[in-house]
Amino acid sequence: MDGMKLAQRNYYGKALAELAKKDPNTVVLDADLADSTKTSEFRKAAPGRFIEVGIAEQNMIGVASGLAASGKTVFASTFAVFASGRCWEQIRLAVAYPKLNVKIVATHSGISVGEDGASHQALEDIALMRVLPNMTVISPADAYETYAATMAIAKYNGPVYMRMGRSEVPVVTENDAEFVIGKASVLRQGDDVTLVGTGQMVALCLEAASALLEEGIDAEVINMSTIKPLDKGTLRLSLLKTGCSVTAEEHSIIGGMGAAVAEFLSQEMPVPVEMVGTKDTFGESGAPSELFEKYGLTSKDIEEAAKRALERKKELKG
């Protein structure tokens, strides 16, 4: 751990290479981005089962559907903005509705795409995917978890959307830990406020928790790596203890992980929830760190949100 940073997509590629060896039934599709998504690792290991579809994402999903209907375990990869947006209705009809065994694994999600600008920064993909019936939505926190999640979704028979960013992100999970779909993990225990992060925001939640401790605030940190189905049990246990929450995601606060958490909490155990995420806006070009600053996605933003949540909790009690 200790400050080590690794790119998630490299570990997605590693996992695919492993699957190429282990499972002759695995097929991988890509839309002209294999070197970026790292499906190139699979292409190297099993060229006969790698299908380049060109810049044609809608067709990619239809082809994936036909392969899955023929018994294949299919991974289809491209950038998140294209994977979730360009072919949303294809995913709906050809994958989610017939519940086919297609894993849509998207890289370059979120604002950390950086300099390419808003056209390439998917801040809507979680919302688009989690609204689809039968769809499982996963957003691993780091490279190790990405590897484990890739192996786990390969074993699961059904549609999955998995997102990850472009850049190197801090390692926050254990290497070789098993990934259980639908199971969140508590990375830090605390009594005062629950910080729920997904993707690379988990690392920032941990950073925020350390800073909060210096001010005497004891935060619990949950890695919500499966967004759908939501691990309500883990949330319930934590919120019974802390009574207030912050959600943090590299995604719009509309329809994302925070919204999923709020939907659950507001119906079953209303507690203050503060959301860190982009606020109904597109991104822009810039260095990822500059963008995190400008769009309110830093650990400092999480700290402040935690204090607001605590304040609201106090008001409710008072």
Added chain:
Amino acid sequence: MDYTIEELEKKANILRLDVIEATASAGSGHPGGSLSSADLMAALYFGVMRHDPDDPLWEGRDRFILSKGHAAPVLYAALAESGYFPKEELLTLRKLGSNLQGHPVKGKVPGVEMSTGSLGQGLSMACGMALAGKMDKKDHKIFCLLGDGELQSGQNWEAAMLAHHYHLNNLIAFVDRNRLQITGNTENAMSIDPLSDKWRAFGWNVLIINGHSMVQILEACEKAKMSETNPTMIIMNTVKGKGVSFMEDNYEFHGKASKADETEKALKELGGRIWTE
């Protein structure tokens, strides 16, 4: 069992009768494009395709995808006539709780290979199945029926490129070229001609036939099966609403069922049944 040309033509007529009855009973649906493709469906299910209604998931089967999913009534009729499910079920079309949804749903009806209904997607799915067949070195064929109007959708041409790129000679597609879509003439909505040139330019074998000639359909399918490198597109010139005088070449029956008196007339014209609501 081998059917004669005459017997296949009779089957097509049965499918037409079933289409009229099922859509009339539903009070909605798409008779026009179902009737225009009835001859092909009879040819495929009783003459061309290798399939087993007692074992719908038999691995060696040929696969059929109805890209123009709104022609579901004729697919259901062909499946029921083949014995995939009881024919009485056809009258549950589009009703609450029925397996026969307005557009085909994979997993609900034995023999339905894929969920379709949103136009422009079936050829991509067929390409996926054809790729799987090649990967597994299987000799079954993938058949896909497209509407002509849906060729206005770009995804078809993405799939067309891929099918040629990967030499999917195990893929045989048809266009039901009845020249009408929901708002009228295809060439007024968005012209798709010159259609055969387009498919040729995309590297496909192209055959142009009369889609109501059983002989021509069978011959074209045999030819397509022999293709050694490329996918085949069989452009079937057809008449929308074929077999029912007031539906023929009438775009109003693209997505409208016949009323009671019309149903009676249609069934009589098809030499068939008595209509009881």
